[in-house]
Amino acid sequence: MLLQTKQLCKQFSGMYALKDINFEIAEGEIHGLVGENGAGKSTLIKILTGVYSIDNGEIYWNGERVEIHNPRQSRNIGINVIHQDRHLIPAFNGIENIYLGLEYEKKSGFAVDWAKMKKRVDEVIADLGIDIDLTLPASQLTPPQRTLIEIARGMMTECKLLILDEPTASLTDKEAEMLFETIGKLQARGTSILYVTHRMDEIFRLTDRITVFKNGQMVNTVNTKDVDKDKIISMMTDNWTSQKIDSANNFGNTMLSVKNIASRDGIVKNASFEVHAGEILGIFGLGGSGRTELLECVYGYRTKSEGSILLDGKHIENNTPANSIKNGMVLICEDRRGMALVGSLSVKQNTVLSTIDNYSKFGVVNESKEKADTLEKIDTLNIKTEGPDQTVLQLSGGNQQKVVFAKALLSNPKVLLCDEPTQAVDVMTRFEIHKLLRKKAEEGNAVVFVSSDLKEVLEVADNIQIMANGCTKELLKNDGLAAEQVLACCYAD
Amino acid sequence: MNKKINISDLFRAYGTIFAGIIIVIVFSILRPDAFFTMGNLINITRQISLLVIIALGATLVMCVDEFDLSIGALASLGGVVAAKLAVAGVPILLCFIIPVIICFLIGLINGWIVTRFKVLSFITTLAMSTILGGFTFWFTGGATVFQNIPKAFIIVGSKSILAIPLLSIIMVILTFVFWFIMRHTAFGRKLYAIGGNESASQVSGIHVKKYKNLAFALCAALAALTGVLMASRLGSAHPTGGDGLFLQSYAAVFLGRTVFKEGVPNIWGTFVGAAILGILANGLTILQVPTFMQDLLTGCIIILAVIIQKMGRGDSK
Numbered sequence: 001m002l003l004q005t006k007q008l009c010k011q012f013s014g015m016y017a018l019k020d021i022n023f024e025i026a027e028g029e030i031h032g033l034v035g036e037n038g039a040g041k042s043t044l045i046k047i048l049t050g051v052y053s054i055d056n057g058e059i060y061w062n063g064e065r066v067e068i069h070n071p072r073q074s075r076n077i078g079i080n081v082i083h084q085d086r087h088l089i090p091a092f093n094g095i096e097n098i099y100l101g102l103e104y105e106k107k108s109g110f111a112v113d114w115a116k117m118k119k120r121v122d123e124v125i126a127d128l129g130i131d132i133d134l135t136l137p138a139s140q141l142t143p144p145q146r147t148l149i150e151i152a153r154g155m156m157t158e159c160k161l162l163i164l165d166e167p168t169a170s171l172t173d174k175e176a177e178m179l180f181e182t183i184g185k186l187q188a189r190g191t192s193i194l195y196v197t198h199r200m201d202e203i204f205r206l207t208d209r210i211t212v213f214k215n216g217q218m219v220n221t222v223n224t225k226d227v228d229k230d231k232i233i234s235m236m237t238d239n240w241t242s243q244k245i246d247s248a249n250n251f252g253n254t255m256l257s258v259k260n261i262a263s264r265d266g267i268v269k270n271a272s273f274e275v276h277a278g279e280i281l282g283i284f285g286l287g288g289s290g291r292t293e294l295l296e297c298v299y300g301y302r303t304k305s306e307g308s309i310l311l312d313g314k315h316i317e318n319n320t321p322a323n324s325i326k327n328g329m330v331l332i333c334e335d336r337r338g339m340a341l342v343g344s345l346s347v348k349q350n351t352v353l354s355t356i357d358n359y360s361k362f363g364v365v366n367e368s369k370e371k372a373d374t375l376e377k378i379d380t381l382n383i384k385t386e387g388p389d390q391t392v393l394q395l396s397g398g399n400q401q402k403v404v405f406a407k408a409l410l411s412n413p414k415v416l417l418c419d420e421p422t423q424a425v426d427v428m429t430r431f432e433i434h435k436l437l438r439k440k441a442e443e444g445n446a447v448v449f450v451s452s453d454l455k456e457v458l459e460v461a462d463n464i465q466i467m468a469n470g471c472t473k474e475l476l477k478n479d480g481l482a483a484e485q486v487l488a489c490c491y492a493d
Numbered sequence: 494m495n496k497k498i499n500i501s502d503l504f505r506a507y508g509t510i511f512a513g514i515i516i517v518i519v520f521s522i523l524r525p526d527a528f529f530t531m532g533n534l535i536n537i538t539r540q541i542s543l544l545v546i547i548a549l550g551a552t553l554v555m556c557v558d559e560f561d562l563s564i565g566a567l568a569s570l571g572g573v574v575a576a577k578l579a580v581a582g583v584p585i586l587l588c589f590i591i592p593v594i595i596c597f598l599i600g601l602i603n604g605w606i607v608t609r610f611k612v613l614s615f616i617t618t619l620a621m622s623t624i625l626g627g628f629t630f631w632f633t634g635g636a637t638v639f640q641n642i643p644k645a646f647i648i649v650g651s652k653s654i655l656a657i658p659l660l661s662i663i664m665v666i667l668t669f670v671f672w673f674i675m676r677h678t679a680f681g682r683k684l685y686a687i688g689g690n691e692s693a694s695q696v697s698g699i700h701v702k703k704y705k706n707l708a709f710a711l712c713a714a715l716a717a718l719t720g721v722l723m724a725s726r727l728g729s730a731h732p733t734g735g736d737g738l739f740l741q742s743y744a745a746v747f748l749g750r751t752v753f754k755e756g757v758p759n760i761w762g763t764f765v766g767a768a769i770l771g772i773l774a775n776g777l778t779i780l781q782v783p784t785f786m787q788d789l790l791t792g793c794i795i796i797l798a799v800i801i802q803k804m805g806r807g808d809s810k
Contacts, residue, residue: 301696322698331696339696342689344757353686354697360679367677407697 001063002027002192003048003161008057010043016216017043021057023211023218025161030183030193032203032224035213035236035426041196044213045163048194049081050074075101078160082150082167094134094141095121098153124155128182144171151182162186163194166424168202172286172452173487180206198426199453200229212236233427251462252277253313255446256329256415258298261307262470267293269470271307275415275446280437282461282478283450286490290470291450292334295417299324299331312414325354328414332404332421334450340404341392348374348388351406377406382432398429405436416440419450434460454483466490508801509752509762512794513769520776527779535657541771542664543719543726547735548742548749548763549671550715553708555746555758556675558688559607559614561709564716564742566625567596568735571720573629576638576730579646588646592717599625600713604706614709629732639729650726660722667715672760684708685757744795745770751798769794 001024008021018040025031035041046052048059050068059066061077068074074081088097095114098121105113105120121134130148138146147167154162164183168176183193183206195207203210204224212219212235219235257274268290275281285291296302298309300319309316311327324330333339341350351374352359359370374388383402385395392403401421408416418437422430437447437460451457457464458481466473466489474489521529547564554561571592578588603621607614649659675681683704686694695701719738724730748769749762770791777787 299696320698321696322700325698333693333696335692338690339692342686342693344689344755345686349682349686353682353694353699356679356682363678363680365677365679365682 001025002061004060004063006058006060008044008047008059009055010047010052011055018047019216021218023221025192025194026209027160028187028190028192029208030187030195030206032207032210033194033196033213034198034200034203034210034232039213039236039426040216041213042165043216045081045165045194045196048074048079048161048163072101075157078158079163080154080157080159080161081163081165082147082154083165088138088146088149090139091137093137094132094149094152097138097149098124098134098156100153102156120156121152124152127185128152128155129178144175147171148175148178151179155186159191161192161194163196165196166198167195168197168199173454174286176202198424198430200232200427201455203232204229236427251279252444254310255312256298256448257310259308259310261294261297261309262305263293263297264303264305265293267470268297268302268304271297271467271470271472273448273465273472273475275448277444277446278441279463280441280447280449280461282457282464283448283467284454284457284464284486284490285467289467289490291467292419293470294467295331295419295448295450299329299417301331325411325413328412330354330408330411330413330416332408332416332418334419334423336397336400336404336423337393340407341400343391343393345392346389347378347383347385347392347395347403350392350403351377351388352410354407355410373410374406377409381406381436396426398425401425401429401433405433414445416445416447417450418447420452421449422451422453422456430456454486458483458486507752509748509769509798510765512798513765513772516769516772516776520772520779524776524779528776533775533779535661537768537771537775538661538664539658540775541767542658542660543723544738544741544745544771545664545764545767546667546722547716547719547738548745548767549667549760550712551742551746552749552758552760552763553671553675553684553715554614554712556684556688557705557708558691559705559708560618561600561603561712561716562615562618562739563599563603563622563625564712565736565739566622566629567599567713567716568720568723568738569731569733570625570629570632570735571596571717572724572730572734573633573638573720573732575721576642576646576724577632579643580638580641582643585643585645585648589649589718589721592721593714596717597710597714600710601706603713604702604709607709608702608705626733626736633730633732635732637729637731638724642728647725647728650722650724650728660726663722668760668764675760680704680707688757741770742767744791748795748798751801 003025005021005023008018008023009016010018021044023044033041033044043052047054048068050070050073053069059068066077089100095118099117105116107113118134125132128151130152132141132145132148138149141149151167167179171179186193195203197203207224209221210224210227210232211221212232214236253276254274255277259272261271262268271290271294273281273283283291283294293302297304300321300323304319309319311329314327316323316327337343342353348371352370356365359366371388377383378385378388381402383406384399392400395403416437422433425433437449441447449457449461458478461478464476464478464481464486466476466486468490476486476489527533547568551561551564574592574595575588578591579585599621603618606612606617652659654662675684683694683699686697686699687701687704691701716735720735723734745766746758746763748766749764750756750758752762752765753759773791773794774787777790
């Protein structure tokens, strides 16, 4: 065995985050790790990469006992990790970021040899089949490009175990394909891979074995070919099975009509779409097609240079986020920690953030009403938290996302713009979010749903608006629609 | 959740307050006759009042994750303008109010430059500080304003009610007012939200620019008030009289961040921070420790407090 853990335990303030984990990875295998958010996957990764210390238990590497106290030690024995939160320095360009933590190449002992570094990086990138302008700072790259940079960084050193934590969370299918190809190459070289994801199809496509975590404990490790998706899901979730959501198809009035909109930065070039009461409109496009930017532009977070927006029949002149909320339109951002939540504030304070003025009389906040409404949302959305006063960052990803929804729902929106609302949330929460969106639509609201997971869009949306290069293209009715048909539209011209 | 409370956790969470208590105990033991007396304690409240008031403003600006380096210059300007107005025979109430309004507007300009042009507040307010310093020098000709200051002007700074200095009373009232604003109003909540995550606040519909501008303006107004009160206390106004308060006030805010375990700038924390600095200065003076030693000790204590707090946060490592 390449890696073995024995009776691994980790506690946070008296609660077990991991308990008695006996886990192993064989040389050259792709090992899937699944479990709901909060099951302990991230904690295990952080222990293996030296971010957390262990309270109890032992780690064996190639049969020898090792202690991993910091990320450098972890990297030195040959463990590399690619996180779901991308660890790049925004102002550094591709080469500098790829060389983070590595010894820079030197000319005659001290001057940095940029040419040599570029050559090495180019080789690695070419090997991986990645095509990115390495002279751009990370801040100007799209999320998928940043993931690819991180992957390249992982490949720079002698790597025996590569840990991929939700690597495809924001990748389009094409980019994910590229990653899978890379994973195949690495396996052929004998590198072991620990693959952590919520996406079942990837688990079944890639892995040799699957380990299931639940509530900080290891349920079992199974051979991938011996199980199916339902079996794994039942191991994760106490026999919970997914339900197909039916949709009504008689829509009401046009709730939101966007005509020929363009953003000042030129990313959105010419986009038009309509969404009606009762409808969930999916917007799908390949990475870089401007989906996120379109939503931000409609919402007023990104400056628009042209076009008109009609919200429930009302022409929106000065579209700012504050006005949008007032007019009944909310945005669930793709970047949860960066743009949706204030990490230092409590669950309660985040929940009422958009509507705080409704809770105050002469500026003084009515805290009991605020608390009551938050408790109500915690209850209806089934948010797992110690209480309304817990700091929001202490919640798991899925529960954080529910807080984002709680905040949005408190302003009684008629139009919900959702950008990757299920990114990096567990299966259960994902299902709950889908159900919530459908319920909101059935209540006579309109939902715009953006996801880079095409299967999810097909599962959720009534109609699908295709987007490419900052422009809207075909509008497809989701009626027996096949993934191939949608992709064909995206790849057209 | 069963949270075990042990002494080391408690010390980490409230280490700053413990440190303050220890300082008081040490001084009381060393000089029981001079330090721990009613007269001296009241004296301390007067000594820290100016620092507390100016630091309240600095707290607001730090809450929105910005800096205002011009508060010292604003205080100097406020004092000089008030004194000049008083000499010119303007009604005393107006002498107090006009400088505050002027500096409120200057604060809005600070905020406007920062939010409109996205200039770092560090640079903006550093430049503003220089401009104000130059202006104040020109305005006074570099001389202290002290001649012909009417008696009425120095009442607030020198008189007491029931043996409690007016300055101390003003300090307590302002501290309560700003604590209430930051803790219980939508305005305060928005400032904390902006400081915590500006983008998320924007997306959530908060007028980020407006509230940042207001934070700068209130900060400047409080700085001016401090300058006016200082002039009233001293019966004179020096063109650089408020400059010394600048570093002290940020020291108070940073100490204040360590008082509660959330680690964010907060009003009571700032009050405690300023009090610790004041008690230290007072006690060391009583012990006849030279000024340079006082500075040395104060600096060390701030660093120590911040280190202890950092160690107390986070779960592992």
